[in-house]
Amino acid sequence: MGISRDSRHKRSASGAKRAYYRKKRAFEAGRQEANTRIGPKRIHTVRTRGGNHKYRALRLDSGNFAWASEGCTRKTRVIVVAYHPSNNELVRTNTLTKSAVVQIDAAPFRQWYEAHYGQPLAADASRSRAARYAAQGKVEAAIEKQFEAGRLFAVIASRPGQSGRCDGYILEGEELAFYQRKLHK
Numbered sequence: 001m002g003i004s005r006d007s008r009h010k011r012s013a014s015g016a017k018r019a020y021y022r023k024k025r026a027f028e029a030g031r032q033e034a035n036t037r038i039g040p041k042r043i044h045t046v047r048t049r050g051g052n053h054k055y056r057a058l059r060l061d062s063g064n065f066a067w068a069s070e071g072c073t074r075k076t077r078v079i080v081v082a083y084h085p086s087n088n089e090l091v092r093t094n095t096l097t098k099s100a101v102v103q104i105d106a107a108p109f110r111q112w113y114e115a116h117y118g119q120p121l122a123a124d125a126s127r128s129r130a131a132r133y134a135a136q137g138k139v140e141a142a143i144e145k146q147f148e149a150g151r152l153f154a155v156i157a158s159r160p161g162q163s164g165r166c167d168g169y170i171l172e173g174e175e176l177a178f179y180q181r182k183l184h185k
Contacts, residue, residue, distance in 0.1 A: 003030035034161030036060055036096040038078055043164040055164025060096060063166030065104055065154050072116075074108035078166060079151060083183055096166050098159045101179050103151045109170070110147055113139075121147050142176055153179060 006028040008018055027049065039059035046054045066073040083101040084090040090097060113121045121139065139147075146152045153176060158167040171179055 004028055005030045036160040038094045054162050057160040057164040060166045066169045067109055069172055072112050076108045077105040079103045096160045098156055100156045102154055104154045106147050106150050106152045
């Protein structure tokens, strides 16, 4: 039968059945969901209306993630889906979609931080040295705790099933606190 995006098969607001006055049209066609999973990169191209292309990511294992407060973006590995606002099934199956909260590898950001500020991040530093560096490179405690574990919480901002990419940003501040409350439930 196919996936159809038309409204002619739906009942009207009053509940009456609509009369069919034409066949299905190609521009009303829908497509199967991508259900992008974590795994070795597998991307298919899909021809769309007007001869354009979409990139359907079926499996992805990495993406570009931005650390907004530091103005730093690095390509890093996606480890696991931790939370999804719409459906717990997407967490259980490790499905990558927009707005999914994922855990990413912290190593590229740690390397950048140590090269940029010249001080270790989330390491046991002496008190005098810690005082000297206090003015520069302050990182909030919640993020520093994540660096110790080697994993950061991030949100996917791109649409992997449409663009074939898994890009996003690291959670910070109130947004991080909000999702951490959700994760503890």
